[in-house]
Amino acid sequence: MRAAAFVGAAPGAPGAAPASIKPRRLRPGARVSLIAPSGSASGPDRVEASIHALESLGLRVKASPHCSDAYGYLAGDDATRARELELAFLDPDTTGVICLKGGYGTPRILDKIDYGVMAANPKLFLGYSDITALHIAFRQMAGLVTFHGPMPSSDMVPDFDPESLASLEKMLFGRGGLPGKIANPRERPFETLAEGICEGELVGGNLSLLAATMGTPWEIDTKGKIIFIEDIDEAPYRIDRMVNQLRLAGKFEACAGILIGSWTRCAAPEGKRSLTIGEILRDLLLPCGKPMLQGLEAGHCVPALTLPVGIRCRMNASAGVLETLESPFAD
Numbered sequence: 440m441r442a443a444a445f446v447g448a449a450p451g452a453p454g455a456a457p458a459s460i461k462p463r464r465l466r467p468g469a470r471v472s473l474i475a476p477s478g479s480a481s482g483p484d485r486v487e488a489s490i491h492a493l494e495s496l497g498l499r500v501k502a503s504p505h506c507s508d509a510y511g512y513l514a515g516d517d518a519t520r521a522r523e524l525e526l527a528f529l530d531p532d533t534t535g536v537i538c539l540k541g542g543y544g545t546p547r548i549l550d551k552i553d554y555g556v557m558a559a560n561p562k563l564f565l566g567y568s569d570i571t572a573l574h575i576a577f578r579q580m581a582g583l584v585t586f587h588g589p590m591p592s593s594d595m596v597p598d599f600d601p602e603s604l605a606s607l608e609k610m611l612f613g614r615g616g617l618p619g620k621i622a623n624p625r626e627r628p629f630e631t632l633a634e635g636i637c638e639g640e641l642v643g644g645n646l647s648l649l650a651a652t653m654g655t656p657w658e659i660d661t662k663g664k665i666i667f668i669e670d671i672d673e674a675p676y677r678i679d680r681m682v683n684q685l686r687l688a689g690k691f692e693a694c695a696g697i698l699i700g701s702w703t704r705c706a707a708p709e710g711k712r713s714l715t716i717g718e719i720l721r722d723l724l725l726p727c728g729k730p731m732l733q734g735l736e737a738g739h740c741v742p743a744l745t746l747p748v749g750i751r752c753r754m755n756a757s758a759g760v761l762e763t764l765e766s767p768f769a770d
Contacts, residue, residue, distance in 0.1 A: 457582035459749060461769040462563040463534055464613040470499040471535035472527035472562075473591070475506045475514035477569040478542015480592055483507045489539055489591035492599065496608065501532065506539055513544045520544065521551035524573075528560045535611070540592040541568030546648070549573075549657045554580035561769070563611065565745075566590050567738055568671075571644030576657050578642065578749040584767045586610060587644055587667075587737065588745030602742035610745040610767075618763040621752070623735065624742045632699070632720065634757040635730030638764065639695035641752045643667035645738065650681040653688055661694040665754055667746070669700030671739035675707050679719045691727040696754045698761070699733030701740035730756035 465471070473490060480486050486506045493500045503523045508515035515523075527536045549572060557564075558581040565586045566573065577583040588610065589595060589603050602624035608614060623629070642659060643649065643666040652658045659666070670678060691697060699720065707713030714722075724731060732754060737744045747767035754761050 457558070459584055460558060460561045460582040461584045461767060462561045463770050464768040465498070465535050465563055465611050467497045467612070468499060469535060470501055470533045471537050472530055472533040473500050473502040473506060473537050473539055474523050474527050475503065475508070475539040476520045476524050476548065476573065477514060477538065477544040478512055478540055479509040479514045480507055480539060485592055485596065486539065488596045492591045492595035493537065498535075501530070503527065512542065513547075514539070517547045517551060521548040524548070525553060525556045528556050528562055533562065535563035535565065538566030538570050538590050540590050541566065541570055543569055545569050545572040546651050549576055549652075549655070552576070557581040557583050565611070568593070568645050569648060571648035572652055572657065574644055574748045575642070575649075575652060575659050579657070579660055584747060584749040586745055586767070587748050589743055594743070600742050603744075606742070607745045610747065613766070613768055617766045617768075620760065620762045621744065621746070623744065627734070627736065629732040629734045629759040629761070631731075631756050631759055632733055633725055633729060633731040635696070636753070636755045636757065637665060637696035637730045638751060638753045639664040640749055641665050641667060641698075641746065642748060643698070644669070644748070646670040646678065646681050647673065650684050653684060658688075659690065661690045663693070663695050665696040665698055665752055666690065666694045667698040667700060667735065667737070669702065669735075669738035670705060671703040673702075673705050675705065675713045675716055675719060678702070678705060678716060679714065679723070682719060682723050686723050686727070691724060691729065694729060696756065697724055697727070697729050697731040698735055698754065699731065700735045700738045703739040730754055732756050732759060732761065735761070
């Protein structure tokens with residue numbers, strides 16, 4: 440088995456992330472690579488529909504021949520998924536790499552990726568949910584700025600809601616507002632949980648994946664950063680356990696600010712004794728004394744914003760404002 444290669448300091452070293460590397464923005468008619476580094480698709484028809492969904496955005500799509508592979512709940516074996524990811528970044532004919540779907544599988548390939556490939560061939564990279572592990576690894580091991588946002592099989596087929604579409608197009612094609620304010624669709628306000636103003640790189644994503652990488656060389660570095668968390672289909676006690684795990688590891692003490700996303704289908708069954716998500720967050724996060732907003736519509740929700748991961752942002756929790764301080768693109 441080929442050992443993973445790393446950029447910068449040794450994996451796991453505090454503050455070891457290399458300097459930021461930004462991709463080029465997509466242009467109308469750009470060719471993108473569609474890959475499946477995580478869970479398996481329901482079948483070839485789903486992959487074909489996903490290709491058409493991306494083509495409707497004005498993109499030309501080069502799909503990995505392994506997008507329809509299935510190895511249990513995985514989109515093929517670990518070595519194949521890692522290699523297809525590298526090949527997508529090595530492909531000189533594409534300017535973006537888009538993940539077909541999430542599910543489960545990316546933690547299994549973190550130690551099989553040559554991160555020097557991403558550093559030497561930066562491309563726009565899009566996904567969320569299980570793809571959170573790759574967002575962390577690409578930023579901390581390769582320096583790459585990435586995008587947390589909708590994926591074709593998960594969110595665009597059979598229909599893609601117009602508000603999520605507008606956010607995705609604005610972010611990927613750089614159509615105004617960058618840098619600038621990140622606001623929920625229809626300007627739905629954020630809720631202030633703890634007042635204050637902070638600046639730092641936006642990092643994070645799916646809480647389950649953040650917890651799954653703890654204690655590994657790929658665990659999230661939150662020092663001086665704004666951490667974003669969200670999840671789906673997790674009982675409140677499991678959210679409690681995972682948030683507490685990050686708390687005990689000092690991730691919230693080290694961060695600059697905390698940004699809370701959606702908790703889709705995370706309520707306890709009716710009649711079952713439970714803390715609410717709000718009670719859990721107040722109990723575990725408020726004592727950290729960091730500015731905190733909740734209500735960001737990103738991740739497992741509809742509509743969902745596309746977020747740049749790894750660029751500096753400012754969060755004014757007192758005023759309920761989140762804004763980027765730099766463009767996520769090199770051009």
